[in-house]
Amino acid sequence: MEKLQYISSGNSIEEHISNISTACKHGVKWVQLRLKKYSEKEIKEAALEVKSITKRHNVTFILNDYLHIAKELNLDGVHLGKNDFSVLTAKEQLGKNKIIGATANTFEDIVNAYNQGASYIGLGPFRFTTTKENLSPILGIEGYRNILSEVNTNNIKLPVYAIGGIQLEYIPPLMETGINGIAVSSLISKSENKKETIRQIFQQ
Numbered sequence: 001m002e003k004l005q006y007i008s009s010g011n012s013i014e015e016h017i018s019n020i021s022t023a024c025k026h027g028v029k030w031v032q033l034r035l036k037k038y039s040e041k042e043i044k045e046a047a048l049e050v051k052s053i054t055k056r057h058n059v060t061f062i063l064n065d066y067l068h069i070a071k072e073l074n075l076d077g078v079h080l081g082k083n084d085f086s087v088l089t090a091k092e093q094l095g096k097n098k099i100i101g102a103t104a105n106t107f108e109d110i111v112n113a114y115n116q117g118a119s120y121i122g123l124g125p126f127r128f129t130t131t132k133e134n135l136s137p138i139l140g141i142e143g144y145r146n147i148l149s150e151v152n153t154n155n156i157k158l159p160v161y162a163i164g165g166i167q168l169e170y171i172p173p174l175m176e177t178g179i180n181g182i183a184v185s186s187l188i189s190k191s192e193n194k195k196e197t198i199r200q201i202f203q204q
Helices: 013-025 040-056 067-072 087-094 107-116 140-153 168-175 194-203
Strands: 004-007 030-033 060-064 077-080 099-104 120-123 160-163 181-184
Touching (some): 013 194, 030 040, 060 099, 067 077, 067 087, 099 107, 140 168, 168 194
Parallel strands (some): 004 181, 077 099, 099 120, 160 181
16 A cells, blocks of 8 residues: 555645646555535546546545445545444445545554454544544644554554644654554645655655
8 A cells, every 4th residue: 555645635626636636646646535515416526537537647546435426436445534434334335345444543443443344544633633623632643652552562454544734744753653654635735836745755
């Protein structure tokens, strides 16, 4: 699995799609379309457009939530929030070969997702982030270190990605905690030079 996942953000659907396109052009190989407060028709149309972009750039494309759209469009997978469908439900609907990511905030969340057969974990939030409402308790470096230690002690073989308010300077200490990679949104979306920001992320 790639070390970097870009989660789309923007002030409009067009901005989400544009940001994904830019990320793909500059080397990001795994993207998640995350649209909230839009109609299912709009989300499906956006997903179709993103599927075309990611196929052209040979990029893995997963959709946040909306299992039925991911299934209908035969996308690479989904990412599920803590209050979305269960991983088991997603596996039943999408099939065992699709990527199913699960959000976690605690070691117990990871165990639950692992037992249901999740493909990877988005563990967070690292810091406060405006991208997400109803934020779970913030973990910080120490939180990741403690949870990853429990994951290793219990021999849980599941990729874990840090997420939530990650800036460039935090990437090296985060990687030292034992996580497999990072998921970023605003870091790329709000950058005035996305190409350079993506280069720096990979460098870190």
